[in-house]
Amino acid sequence: MSAPPVLRLEGITKRFGALTANDDITLELRQGELLALLGENGAGKTTLMNILFGHYTADSGRVIAFGRELPPGKPRAAIEAGIGMVHQHFALAANLTVLENVIAGTRPLGALGLGSAAAREKLTALSAKFGLAVHPDARVGDLSVGERQRVEILKSLYRDAKVLILDEPTAVLTHQEAEQLYHTLRGMAEHGLSIIFISHKLHEVLAAADRVTVLRGGKVVAERRASETTKDELAELMVGRRVARPRRESQAPGAIALKAARVDVGTALKAIDFEVRAGETLGIIGVSGNGQHTLVRLVSGLERPSAGSLELYGAPAQRPTPRGFVAAGIGRIPEDRHADGAVGEMAVWENAVLERVREPRFSAAGLVRRAAGRAFAREVIERFDVRGGSEDSPIRLLSGGNMQKLILGRNLAESPRILIAAQPTRGLDEGAVAAVHGEILAARRAGTAVLLISEDLDEILALADRVQAIVKGRLSPPIPIEKADPRRLGLMMAGSWEDAA
Amino acid sequence: MMDVLDIFASAGLWAAVLRIATPLIFGTLGALISERAGVLNLGIEGIMTFGAMIGWMTVYHGGDLWLGLAVAALSGAVFGLLHAALTVPLGLSQHVTGLGITLFASSLSYFIFRLAVPVSGSPPTIVPFQVIKIPVLSDLPFLGEAVFSQTAPTYLAIALALVIAYALARTPLGLAVRIVGENPHAAEAQGINPIRVRIGAVVFGSALMAMGGAFLTLAAFNSFFPTMVQGRGWVCIALVVFASWRPERALGGALLFALFDAYQLRLQHVVGKAIPYQLFLMIPYIMSILALLVMARRARVPQALMQPFRRGER
Numbered sequence: 001m002s003a004p005p006v007l008r009l010e011g012i013t014k015r016f017g018a019l020t021a022n023d024d025i026t027l028e029l030r031q032g033e034l035l036a037l038l039g040e041n042g043a044g045k046t047t048l049m050n051i052l053f054g055h056y057t058a059d060s061g062r063v064i065a066f067g068r069e070l071p072p073g074k075p076r077a078a079i080e081a082g083i084g085m086v087h088q089h090f091a092l093a094a095n096l097t098v099l100e101n102v103i104a105g106t107r108p109l110g111a112l113g114l115g116s117a118a119a120r121e122k123l124t125a126l127s128a129k130f131g132l133a134v135h136p137d138a139r140v141g142d143l144s145v146g147e148r149q150r151v152e153i154l155k156s157l158y159r160d161a162k163v164l165i166l167d168e169p170t171a172v173l174t175h176q177e178a179e180q181l182y183h184t185l186r187g188m189a190e191h192g193l194s195i196i197f198i199s200h201k202l203h204e205v206l207a208a209a210d211r212v213t214v215l216r217g218g219k220v221v222a223e224r225r226a227s228e229t230t231k232d233e234l235a236e237l238m239v240g241r242r243v244a245r246p247r248r249e250s251q252a253p254g255a256i257a258l259k260a261a262r263v264d265v266g267t268a269l270k271a272i273d274f275e276v277r278a279g280e281t282l283g284i285i286g287v288s289g290n291g292q293h294t295l296v297r298l299v300s301g302l303e304r305p306s307a308g309s310l311e312l313y314g315a316p317a318q319r320p321t322p323r324g325f326v327a328a329g330i331g332r333i334p335e336d337r338h339a340d341g342a343v344g345e346m347a348v349w350e351n352a353v354l355e356r357v358r359e360p361r362f363s364a365a366g367l368v369r370r371a372a373g374r375a376f377a378r379e380v381i382e383r384f385d386v387r388g389g390s391e392d393s394p395i396r397l398l399s400g401g402n403m404q405k406l407i408l409g410r411n412l413a414e415s416p417r418i419l420i421a422a423q424p425t426r427g428l429d430e431g432a433v434a435a436v437h438g439e440i441l442a443a444r445r446a447g448t449a450v451l452l453i454s455e456d457l458d459e460i461l462a463l464a465d466r467v468q469a470i471v472k473g474r475l476s477p478p479i480p481i482e483k484a485d486p487r488r489l490g491l492m493m494a495g496s497w498e499d500a501a
Numbered sequence: 502m503m504d505v506l507d508i509f510a511s512a513g514l515w516a517a518v519l520r521i522a523t524p525l526i527f528g529t530l531g532a533l534i535s536e537r538a539g540v541l542n543l544g545i546e547g548i549m550t551f552g553a554m555i556g557w558m559t560v561y562h563g564g565d566l567w568l569g570l571a572v573a574a575l576s577g578a579v580f581g582l583l584h585a586a587l588t589v590p591l592g593l594s595q596h597v598t599g600l601g602i603t604l605f606a607s608s609l610s611y612f613i614f615r616l617a618v619p620v621s622g623s624p625p626t627i628v629p630f631q632v633i634k635i636p637v638l639s640d641l642p643f644l645g646e647a648v649f650s651q652t653a654p655t656y657l658a659i660a661l662a663l664v665i666a667y668a669l670a671r672t673p674l675g676l677a678v679r680i681v682g683e684n685p686h687a688a689e690a691q692g693i694n695p696i697r698v699r700i701g702a703v704v705f706g707s708a709l710m711a712m713g714g715a716f717l718t719l720a721a722f723n724s725f726f727p728t729m730v731q732g733r734g735w736v737c738i739a740l741v742v743f744a745s746w747r748p749e750r751a752l753g754g755a756l757l758f759a760l761f762d763a764y765q766l767r768l769q770h771v772v773g774k775a776i777p778y779q780l781f782l783m784i785p786y787i788m789s790i791l792a793l794l795v796m797a798r799r800a801r802v803p804q805a806l807m808q809p810f811r812r813g814e815r
Contacts, residue, residue, distance in 0.1 A: 105691030
């Protein structure tokens with residue numbers, strides 16, 4: 001450990017108005033090291049990395065790369081010093097090819113040719129060396145999320161980055177893709193690259209990093225070797241207190257609320273059977289892209305069965321429509337809260353009443369009753385502890401966790417008879433996960449039938465009473481949660497139902 | 502009935518096609534470059550009118566024809582800079598700004614023209630660009646008259662289409678324009694300044710638009726009148742979509758539209774007595790709507806078209 005660090009952040013402080021996002025942070029990265037920056041949303045991780053990369057200018061402190069101080073606020077200087085950054089939201093042009101995305105801006109604008117042949121050769125060599133398989137001539141818009149992330153990494157490597165910073169790299173990935181990514185990062189570290197990745201997922205940090213730096217409230221609160229710490233210790237350091245995810249208590253389920261009998265939807269779902277009873281949670285586990293999207297649309301009234309029958313409270317659902325399903329007491333937490341759950345530019349209160357604006361209490365004679373809407377939003381904000389804005393702020397200003405709490409709240413405030421929760425905690429930090437889980441369990445306790453669709457094993461194990469796996473549009477038979485363990489669920493998710501039984 | 506088809510066999514038709522297509526090629530290329538960088542420029546109709554006026558005025562006051570074309574290009578660049586200043590760094594609505602520029606530039610053209618040239622019975626004229634005779638090629642049977650009997654700006658327009666097609670696809674500058682039009686944030690992350698690239702594309706594109714307008718007064722006709730652009734700018738905007746934002750297809754699209762236009766002019770003479778000529782005037786526009794229906798459904802729109810870029814926002 002005598003070698004000088006490749007990167008050193010020294011006493012970085014950054015304030016936004018009254019908020020101190022980074023408070024005198026000092027951090028070192030050595031060559032070939034995988035450092036995890038762990039912290040809750042709002043702990044200052046992303047701010048710190050943006051300062052390092054030159055997107056923001058620090059109020060005080062220095063960034064030293066390979067022994068030389070970087071000028072503040074100059075991304076180009078960071079790129080030239082060999083620092084590459086992979087943002088959480090990819091910066092890619094969908095209609096251009098992989099190669100074009102990689103080489104844009106790498107040659108002087110006055111040059112007469114692109115030098116494509118040499119560039120392709122270099123890119124192919126990098127792909128092979130680091131196991132980042134992606135076709136140089138593929139259109140980026142046709143790639144999967146995992147492949148796009150590889151393109152982002154390749155962009156940095158192509159510019160000879162020796163230090164790579166990844167901001168929440170697994171937030172958008174499936175479990176398999178995430179494992180593959182960490183495998184790749186490990187390989188890159190062995191080739192001598194130094195890597196910082198930002199995360200709030202404890203198991204990933206423990207599995208993938210050499211060293212963990214924990215940020216809380218803008219300060220470094222601890223530093224641990226990954227091999228010398230535990231999940232519980234990190235959770236406590238990160239949140240600042242002991243967080244325990246709420247536990248499920250057993251209770252006897254009531255009548256069948258929602259039932260599907262040999263339902264087909266186009267080719268996306270094939271002969272699926274399931275039933276959910278009042279006061280019970282049915283977990284549907286599976287890797288994303290196996291028909292969950294269509295399943296959610298089916299039980300939200302957006303798709304009709306092309307064969308088989310869907311029953312609500314013992315009677316066939318006639319001519320399903322989203323409004324009819326809401327009126328029948330179905331609450332929905334959509335998979336993609338930004339696309340399907342909320343309208344970003346509209347105010348929190350408008351989003352809160354959006355699904356029910358036609359009800360007499362929220363509108364009369366064709367006019368919206370704004371006072372009633374605001375009052376409802378205030379009630380949701382209060383009861384579900386939504387922070388970061390008032391009922392009049394645009395909802396896009398809320399963090400993911402708070403937006404999710406609002407969506408959950410506008411449904412649960414109405415005591416729905418059925419709750420459809422699709423990936424309810426994707427991308428949320430530990431504190432928000434605990435809050436969302438607590439609310440879902442409370443709804444179940446109050447007699448709501450919960451259909452939980454998730455790819456998170458821990459989430460299913462914590463919340464569900466029974467589990468079915470979804471694989472290529474088919475559902476496995478259910479097993480009680482007492483008989484489920486990660487190995488068995490893994491087999492079910494792979495489609496080996498008989499082996500799992 | 503034979504007469505209707507015989508039209509296609511006359512070399513004169515094809516010569517007219519190239520001539521009619523020239524302003525459309527200039528205008529479409531200009532709109533296309535601007536849109537590939539993410540900026541719609543509806544100022545095109547007014548910019549073409551202004552180019553037609555100022556180009557003509559330059560020559561009328563003793564300037565060389567090429568000087569007239571250059572002055573027109575410069576005036577287009579100035580209007581382009583105005584459009585870019587309002588829509589790129591300030592991020593104003595591109596529709597509203599563009600239409601405003603069309604109204605402004607058209608009225609200003611007429612105003613200047615009237616100040617400089619008093620009303621008279623017949624509009625004053627200049628000596629326009631002449632047909633260039635190319636050795637050997639112009640003497641070929643049929644082809645010589647149909648293709649190789651054009652004025653210099655027509656050859657320039659066709660050459661420009663090919664050069665721009667190459668530049669967009671194969672040079673770092675072209676790639677920079679495309680990535681800015683697809684995702685300016687991606688461009689910025691690669692060290693490209695999206696604001697500068699957009700301003701440059703709009704200014705260059707507007708200069709081309711004005712050259713298209715100037716062709717009308719400097720080569721096609723020899724005088725200026727305020728309504729002479731006659732919606733050609735709007736046709737260019739449609740041709741960009743028809744061409745799926747690709748310069749080589751824009752060339753094809755302009756030629757196709759010009760073919761309809763040249764054909765209907767001759768058709769009027771052949772069967773003109775029986776059918777009102779206004780119906781013939783509609784033919785090119787109806788055909789282009791039909792062509793749009795077929796082509797535009799497959800078009801690949803630049804993803805960041807009409808989306809203002811603000812640093813640090815997503």
